[in-house]
Amino acid sequence: xxxxxxxxxxxxxxxxxxxxxxxxxxxxxxxxxxxxxxxxxxxxxxxxxxxxxxxxxxxxxxxxxxxxxxxxxxxxxxxxxxxxxxxxxxxxxxxxxxxxxxxxxxxxxxxxxxxxxxxxxxxxxxxxxxxxxxxxxxxxxxxxxxxxxxxxxxxxxxxxxxxxxxxxxxxxxxxxxxxxxxxxxxxxxxxxxxxxxxxxxxxxxxxxxxxxxxxxxxxxxxxxxxxxxxxxxxxxxxxxxxxxxxxxxxxxxxxxxxxxxxxxxxx
Amino acid sequence: xxxxxxxxxxxxxxxxxxxxxxxxxxxxxxxxxxxxxxxxxxxxxxxxxxxxxxxxxxxxxxxxxxxxxxxxxxxxxxxxxxxxxxxxxxxxxxxxxxxxxxxxxxxxxxxxxxxxxxxxxxxxxxxxxxxxxxxxxxxxxxxxxxxxxxxxxxxxxxxxxxxxxxxxxxxxxxxxxxxxxxxxxxxxxxxxxxxxxxxxxxxxxxxxxxxxxxxxxxxxxxxxxxxxxxxxxxxxxxxxxxxxxxxxxxxxxxxxxxxxxxxxxxx
Numbered sequence: 001x002x003x004x005x006x007x008x009x010x011x012x013x014x015x016x017x018x019x020x021x022x023x024x025x026x027x028x029x030x031x032x033x034x035x036x037x038x039x040x041x042x043x044x045x046x047x048x049x050x051x052x053x054x055x056x057x058x059x060x061x062x063x064x065x066x067x068x069x070x071x072x073x074x075x076x077x078x079x080x081x082x083x084x085x086x087x088x089x090x091x092x093x094x095x096x097x098x099x100x101x102x103x104x105x106x107x108x109x110x111x112x113x114x115x116x117x118x119x120x121x122x123x124x125x126x127x128x129x130x131x132x133x134x135x136x137x138x139x140x141x142x143x144x145x146x147x148x149x150x151x152x153x154x155x156x157x158x159x160x161x162x163x164x165x166x167x168x169x170x171x172x173x174x175x176x177x178x179x180x181x182x183x184x185x186x187x188x189x190x191x192x193x194x195x196x197x198x199x200x201x202x203x204x205x206x207x208x209x210x211x212x213x214x215x216x217x218x219x220x221x222x223x224x225x226x227x228x229x230x231x232x233x234x235x236x237x238x239x240x241x242x243x244x245x246x247x248x249x250x251x252x253x254x255x256x257x258x259x260x261x262x263x264x265x266x267x
Numbered sequence: 268x269x270x271x272x273x274x275x276x277x278x279x280x281x282x283x284x285x286x287x288x289x290x291x292x293x294x295x296x297x298x299x300x301x302x303x304x305x306x307x308x309x310x311x312x313x314x315x316x317x318x319x320x321x322x323x324x325x326x327x328x329x330x331x332x333x334x335x336x337x338x339x340x341x342x343x344x345x346x347x348x349x350x351x352x353x354x355x356x357x358x359x360x361x362x363x364x365x366x367x368x369x370x371x372x373x374x375x376x377x378x379x380x381x382x383x384x385x386x387x388x389x390x391x392x393x394x395x396x397x398x399x400x401x402x403x404x405x406x407x408x409x410x411x412x413x414x415x416x417x418x419x420x421x422x423x424x425x426x427x428x429x430x431x432x433x434x435x436x437x438x439x440x441x442x443x444x445x446x447x448x449x450x451x452x453x454x455x456x457x458x459x460x461x462x463x464x465x466x467x468x469x470x471x472x473x474x475x476x477x478x479x480x481x482x483x484x485x486x487x488x489x490x491x492x493x494x495x496x497x498x499x500x501x502x503x504x505x506x507x508x509x510x511x512x513x514x515x516x517x518x519x520x521x522x523x524x525x526x527x528x529x530x531x532x533x534x
Contacts, residue, residue: 019428033308037418041303095433095465095534129427129434138431138493141509149425151304151501157424158416160396161286164405166362167396171438171466198362199438226405234418242408267362 015112017140018119019127020046021152022063024234024260026124027207034070037234042150047071049119051111052082053136055090059123083108085132094128094135106139113143124260126154130172130204155233156202159262162240163200163228166266170200176213183213187220191265195225200266210261214254221245221265228264231255282379284407285386286394287313288419289330291501291527293391294474301337304501309417314338316386318378319349320403322357326390350375352399361395361402373406380410391527393421397439397471422500423469426529429507430467430495433533437467443480450480454487458532462492467533477528481521488512488532495531498522 021042025032034043046067054060060082064073073080088103112118120127120136126149127133140147160167173190177183190201205213210231217227228242232255239255241248255261288309292299301310313334321327327349331340340347355370379385387394387403393416394400407414427434440457444450457468472480477498484494495509499522506522508515522528 035306036308037306039302039304039306041300093435126424126428128431129424131434134431134434137429138509141431141507147429147431147507147509148505149428149500151418151420151425153418154421154424157393157396157421158418161393161416162404162414164395164401164408164414167398167401168360168441169439172436173466174435199440233416238415240408240414242405242414 013115014145015051015115015117016146016148017109017112017137018045018049018117019133019137019147019149020049020119020121021126021150021154022122022124024124024153024155026059028232028235028259030235031066032234034066037153039151040071042152043067043071045150046119048074049117050075050080051116051118052080052121053085053108053118053133054082054121055085055123055132057082057084060121063121081111085136089132089135094132105135106143108136109140109143109145112140112145124155126152129154130156130174153234155230155260155262158233159228159230159240159264160200160202162230162242163264163266164242165200165226165228165264166198167200169198170202172202174203175205176203180216183216184220187217191221191225194266195222198267200264202262202264204262207255207260208257210255210257210259213263214252217263217265218245218249218252226266229254229261230264231259231261233260233262280382281412282318282382282384283413283415284376284379284404285312285316285384286400286404286414286416287316287386287388288393288417288421289389289391291391291420291422293326295499295502295526297502298333299501301333304420306418307338309419310334310338312417313386314340316384317342317347318383318385319347319388320352320375320385320400321349321388322352322390322399324349324351327388330388348378352403356399356402361399372402373410375403376407376410376412379407379412391422393419396421397423397441420501422497422527422529425500426495426497426507426531427467427469429497429509430531430533431509432467432493432495432531433465434467436465437469439469441470442472443470447483450483451487454484458488458492461533462489465534467531469529469531471529474522474527475524477522477524477526480530481519484530484532485512485516485519493533496521496528498526498528500527500529
């Protein structure tokens with residue numbers, strides 16, 4: 001049954017899939033006041049949902065508890081239905097299925113076919129953006145469910161906006177390779193693309209490798225390429241440093257190895 | 268004077284540049300309740316600012332009036348200092364200056380050097396993302412000002428999340444060419460990239476050309492490419508249709524020509 005062949009009545013008996021943003025303070029030593037980063041409408045919809053698909057049930061419960069302090073939860077936490085994304089998605093990426101080696105995530109959406117709204121929740125930021133979950137969204141479309149994204153903080157876009165780099169043409173390419181030689185090659189490849197086409201290139205790293213990535217960038221980038229590093233976005237210690245590589249080289253100080261960061265290069 | 272050579276005391280005497288999000292209902296027939304899309308913290312910071320750089324002074328005043336109904340403005344609207352972005356930026360893009368043919372936007376930031384916080388505001392969504400303003404952000408960094416982006420709705424990211432397409436590797440490429448032959452070529456070029464690398468390709472169109480763009484996409488894309496179209500995001504009539512091109516061809520119905528839409532293709 002797809003949206004193309006469904007009647008309005010069929011659709012109205014089904015639940016929706018909500019993409020529920022989480023704050024960007026996961027794993028950080030300070031918590032952001034939720035009212036600083038979540039619209040009241042997002043908090044109220046989050047509080048109303050009772051069926052969840054998430055990265056980690058433990059983090060989901062911790063976040064819903066924070067929401068409950070601002071908007072009463074529809075059901076006590078222990079009676080909510082919380083399902084974790086299968087490990088295969090974390091390991092193989094969301095779309096292994098499309099390439100023939102995957103598995104079927106549609107059963108996760110059974111509650112929606114029975115009329116319950118379902119929330120998809122990441123540990124930080126917007127699910128399915130720089131995070132797993134897009135295969136669940138795709139399955140929802142294939143089942144003819146409505147999919148609705150709620151407004152909340154998205155680190156990539158906050159980083160792009162504060163970078164001063166081209167925001168009318170940009171790409172996010174995920175993580176760079178860990179092998180130093182491969183990483184160097186990839187950095188130079190991304191720089192060539194950024195300088196040639198003007199397309200800003202964004203990427204991330206797990207925080208404990210921030211310093212290593214910054215060092216690799218300063219080793220491989222050209223003097224006049226602009227490098228922007230945003231860290232701790234939405235936290236009180238949020239910071240964006242955007243300068244030419246030659247200025248970074250004079251003072252090669254980036255985010256510490258415990259603060260989430262987004263890196264961007266461009267001309 | 269750059270951030271690298273400034274002392275803490277110098278920085279603390281300067282104002283900051285805030286990137287202030289606007290709702291996505293600009294030019295639409297319905298208005299979104301601000302509490303649905305703006306965190307209270309964003310509204311309070313917006314209300315506190317009295318110096319603005321914006322796309323259009325008229326739209327900026329209209330939006331600040333809406334904010335004032337939820338959070339008291341620090342100064343009456345008619346006494347706020349509201350400056351429009353120069354026409355050259357709209358015409359030539361933000362970074363003509365870097366290529367030697369531009370002009371200096373630093374004078375726009377004079378108030379910040381005198382200790383006033385300044386807000387940069389678009390007509391819809393996040394300034395400097397799929398919208399002008401990045402040259403102002405860049406100038407702020409060059410002057411050693413702190414730049415802070417406030418959380419709010421960003422149509423590109425809401426569209427990407429709801430598409431079910433790869434959100435761990437994606438690009439936004441702005442507008443496609445208007446000439447039909449060139450547009451067809453560009454569509455096939457973007458599709459090749461999306462299918463080869465798995466990088467989702469996002470683009471936009473002015474609403475009155477939505478139907479023409481959809482038609483061009485269905486003429487040029489391959490049968491098994493996935494096409495997602497999100498329209499009216501955050502509005503009551505928000506909708507995302509994400510299906511294979513062959514399903515779109517059976518029912519080629521997209522957004523009307525008055526609703527802002529974001530298009531995405533991928534495998």
